[in-house]
Amino acid sequence: MGMMDARTNDSLAALQLLKGLPPDALEDVRAAARIRRVPRNARLFNQGDGPVRAHALIDGYIRISQSGSDGAQVVMRFIRPGDLFGSVALFTDGRYPADADALTDLTEVSWSETDLAQLMDRHHRIATNFIGIIGRRLEEVQNRVRELATQRVEQRIAHTMLRLVRHGGHPTADGITIAFPLRRKDIADICGTTLHSASRTITRWEKAGWLTTRDQRVTVCNLSEIELVAEADQP
Amino acid sequence: MGMMDARTNDSLAALQLLKGLPPDALEDVRAAARIRRVPRNARLFNQGDGPVRAHALIDGYIRISQSGSDGAQVVMRFIRPGDLFGSVALFTDGRYPADADALTDLTEVSWSETDLAQLMDRHHRIATNFIGIIGRRLEEVQNRVRELATQRVEQRIAHTMLRLVRHGGHPTADGITIAFPLRRKDIADICGTTLHSASRTITRWEKAGWLTTRDQRVTVCNLSEIELVAEADQP
DNA sequence: CGAGCGATTTGCGCTGGCGCAAACGCCGCA
């Protein structure tokens, strides 16, 4: 096995989907994997495309979003290294339900439907990992439904920022920086509000010194204030 | 095998989770199943309860809802005969993420975590069925996120009514009647609005002759008008 | 250097729909 293969196996071992697999199984999984490098701002796949493959992200960040028949857009989630994505449709209707855009240069790996089925068959752990992953996703999305249904814009933005910090934040000099570019429009599309309302809120928080944005990178300086807004239970 | 067992097997064969299973596997599944009858308005389980079991509904209807730390309540979905429910947490944190209430007298069947794991192991089809079911649920919930994020109250109510009609409607003399009781509050909690707004909308539709409610049973007479509201893409 | 584009900020007016409050109809129970 060459150096490159060894490094590839390390990358695969870090994937959620392959957690707990023995080394020989990893070898098996690697044999069926297709690895791709994708540049920033490229689109990995479109809503409605088929046939679907099961994807996992080695390195970089991705934005998953849906567009309605009207122009309305909703950001469903952000994919970070190790995450599985674009693979639920393998078990439903065989078409991607959303768009995937590269927020940074990235490396992804994917498997065909038949290969994944065989792998799951041979290595049962992959199937249970899969169930756990989409189970957690389901609970997460249901929480978003609750937020959208019960909370005001500012509170929703607060929750969103907290989730992004926990999810894609790494500590820097002046606070915690979210690892991928985040436009005002993105924030609005996550929270189900307009560009304008999101901008107003974030600008207000910037002036209060709770966070800063430079070149679409958000750095949170004062987490506890934002937590306060998120947890406030007044109308 | 007695008459009762034969009927039980028929009921089990109709469950989504057990679709496509051979008869001997059904026998195996039945052996581990716990069957319960539950009266209308009783609670099957509470948010936060544990340990979790995997449930399926033989007969009747159930409402699944979450309550926030404040009083706010959200109806997540309605369970109809054949559906799997309350089982995702088996693969996540082991606690029910929502409340389940019986909307009618009902019969449910459930399996313990260890039994389900063994059954999945012996009958691989159960695992893939499971993935398909929660995969479809995930796409459905994501659609709700999109609706909540982009549509106005009236349009959301229209979509909700259409979904309920397709999901739990059966044809009657004057239209299509939804098979379980549906309060104004329920409709509001599905759509993320208030009792008042929901009531106003439904009353307006009643006066327009699009639907009728009697004794919390909703009958839709004019589907196409409601579809028009649902599909309208004006702000 | 100037043009053009994408992202953001900000002011202004309007309205959907929320909060409050009151009243009504229906039912089961004492």
Next chain:
DNA sequence: TGCGGCGTTTGCGCCAGCGCAAATCGCTCG
């Protein structure tokens, strides 16, 4: 028969946040 509880209806006032529009900033490219 009257009472209390639950679900529902409806009027009224108000405000969060949307739609529109314009201006600013920074960047890239010809």
